[in-house]
Amino acid sequence: MRIPVMEVFGPTIQGEGMVMGQKTMFVRTAGCDYSCSWCDSKFTWDGTGKSVSKQPADIIEELKAIGGQAFSHVTISGGNPALHKGIAELVALCHENGWKVGVETQGSIWQDWMPAINDITISPKPPSSGMKTDFSKLDFFMDKLAGANASLKVVIFDEEDFKYAEDLHLRYPAVPFFLQTGNSDTATTDDAGLTAALLERYEWLIEQAVRSTIMNNAKVLPQLHTLVWGNKRGV
Amino acid sequence: MRIPVMEVFGPTIQGEGMVMGQKTMFVRTAGCDYSCSWCDSKFTWDGTGKSVSKQPADIIEELKAIGGQAFSHVTISGGNPALHKGIAELVALCHENGWKVGVETQGSIWQDWMPAINDITISPKPPSSGMKTDFSKLDFFMDKLAGANASLKVVIFDEEDFKYAEDLHLRYPAVPFFLQTGNSDTATTDDAGLTAALLERYEWLIEQAVRSTIMNNAKVLPQLHTLVWGNKRGV
Numbered sequence: 158m159r160i161p162v163m164e165v166f167g168p169t170i171q172g173e174g175m176v177m178g179q180k181t182m183f184v185r186t187a188g189c190d191y192s193c194s195w196c197d198s199k200f201t202w203d204g205t206g207k208s209v210s211k212q213p214a215d216i217i218e219e220l221k222a223i224g225g226q227a228f229s230h231v232t233i234s235g236g237n238p239a240l241h242k243g244i245a246e247l248v249a250l251c252h253e254n255g256w257k258v259g260v261e262t263q264g265s266i267w268q269d270w271m272p273a274i275n276d277i278t279i280s281p282k283p284p285s286s287g288m289k290t291d292f293s294k295l296d297f298f299m300d301k302l303a304g305a306n307a308s309l310k311v312v313i314f315d316e317e318d319f320k321y322a323e324d325l326h327l328r329y330p331a332v333p334f335f336l337q338t339g340n341s342d343t344a345t346t347d348d349a350g351l352t353a354a355l356l357e358r359y360e361w362l363i364e365q366a367v368r369s370t371i372m373n374n375a376k377v378l379p380q381l382h383t384l385v386w387g388n389k390r391g392v
Numbered sequence: 393m394r395i396p397v398m399e400v401f402g403p404t405i406q407g408e409g410m411v412m413g414q415k416t417m418f419v420r421t422a423g424c425d426y427s428c429s430w431c432d433s434k435f436t437w438d439g440t441g442k443s444v445s446k447q448p449a450d451i452i453e454e455l456k457a458i459g460g461q462a463f464s465h466v467t468i469s470g471g472n473p474a475l476h477k478g479i480a481e482l483v484a485l486c487h488e489n490g491w492k493v494g495v496e497t498q499g500s501i502w503q504d505w506m507p508a509i510n511d512i513t514i515s516p517k518p519p520s521s522g523m524k525t526d527f528s529k530l531d532f533f534m535d536k537l538a539g540a541n542a543s544l545k546v547v548i549f550d551e552e553d554f555k556y557a558e559d560l561h562l563r564y565p566a567v568p569f570f571l572q573t574g575n576s577d578t579a580t581t582d583d584a585g586l587t588a589a590l591l592e593r594y595e596w597l598i599e600q601a602v603r604s605t606i607m608n609n610a611k612v613l614p615q616l617h618t619l620v621w622g623n624k625r626g627v
């Protein structure tokens with residue numbers, strides 16, 4: 158089954174979350190059922206980017222053509238990859254090639270291929286996004302992923318977001334929990350200015366986490382790729 | 393048994409390696425059997441810093457006094473913590489309190505408390521350090537830690553270091569492997585300049601790793617605390 162693909166690139170490193178630093182290829186799928194105010198991948202769903210509908214086997218060939226022998230991990234990102242049933246086949250083919258697969262999704266749409274993902278990040282969106290979490294769906298998700306290598310990650314812009322993250326962590330205490338700084342300027346090309354602003358926000362987030370007894374076992378992380386490459390795409 | 397302690401601080405985040413971002417307290421021990429050219433903790437062994445000999449139970453009280461209820465993880469760093477037998481008791485007391493314990497050591501001195509550490513990073517030193525790895529000792533280490541939650545981490549300054557890291561990763565292929573940028577200016581107080589230089593070195597290191605088929609499953613990471621706080625101590 159075909160998958161709408163925005164871009165295939167790499168190898169590079171995973172700049173976020175549970176496998177931060179991991180060398181990986183990226184397959185970015187098109188479309189999202191959300192429309193977060195601060196989305197850093199709006200081009201996947203707002204009509205400004207072009208996707209191409211591809212067969213999983215062709216994506217595998219493209220990964221090999223671009224990455225050669227220099228990778229063993231593939232990250233499927235979006236948009237929301239959970240929109241696409243065809244990913245089941247892509248994941249199976251990656252595994253046949255001996256590659257591990259990572260996915261990030263907000264936890265709004267379930268797909269039966271999810272428990273097979275080697276590292277799956279569920280990233281519910283806090284109030285600043287303008288989205289509302291459907292907790293009955295999320296409960297279903299976390300229940301289905303109980304045996305998987307799953308983590309929760311929340312992007313934090315303000316104190317209300319942090320409070321949301323605390324409640325979420327208390328709701329699923331057994332799930333590895335990641336706090337991540339948001340990027341509030343996804344358009345700027347002033348990389349040095351962006352780096353300084355992001356590190357300041359990261360320091361602020363560390364302070365919040367340090368103070369919160371609820372966050373004792375959380376990991377607090379920036380986005381490494383934004384620190385290194387700013388808002389540039391495909392790196 | 394007493395332990396010579398340089399500083400106790402936190403909570404803050406672990407800025408390096410296998411539990412990057414983890415909220416943690418730090419206990420920094422004095423003394424090192426190495427003298428790496430670029431050591432960023434020279435004050436622990438070159439006579440410029442003062443240590444106080446402390447009983448493990450007193451260190452526990454100090455951790456509670458400083459960290460209150462706001463932590464569940466303690467990192468024992470150095471210097472080389474493996475110099476101190478007394479850490480066995482400190483680790484046991486941390487575990488009694490429900491805290492996890494992380495340790496980093498270069499793999500030159502074995503202690504029987506090591507397999508009990510919740511996350512142990514073995515960080516052999518590459519050629520640029522001026523130190524020589526005793527591989528028979530390291531083989532013994534990695535063998536003893538086979539069942540533990542251990543990782544290897546190498547700080548990389550140049551291409552020769554990278555080659556050393558490739559050989560090391562090939563020697564212990566089953567052990568999670570981390571590449572880390574070095575800080576070549578451990579004295580500067582120009583934080584913005586340091587950040588820019590470190591991110592440039594990080595980008596260089598990513599490029600090396602991306603090209604190397606040996607590093608397909610490595611994680612490539614910066615030092616987060618240096619990006620945020622520069623060379624400031626105790627944060």
Ligand code: SF4
Binds near residue numbers: 195
């Ligand atoms: S869920 Fe992710 S991709 Fe979708 S709008 Fe929000 S940030 Fe963008």
Ligand code: SF4
Binds near residue numbers: 498
């Ligand atoms: S082993 Fe670590 S503490 Fe010891 S001299 Fe080298 S860098 Fe410094």
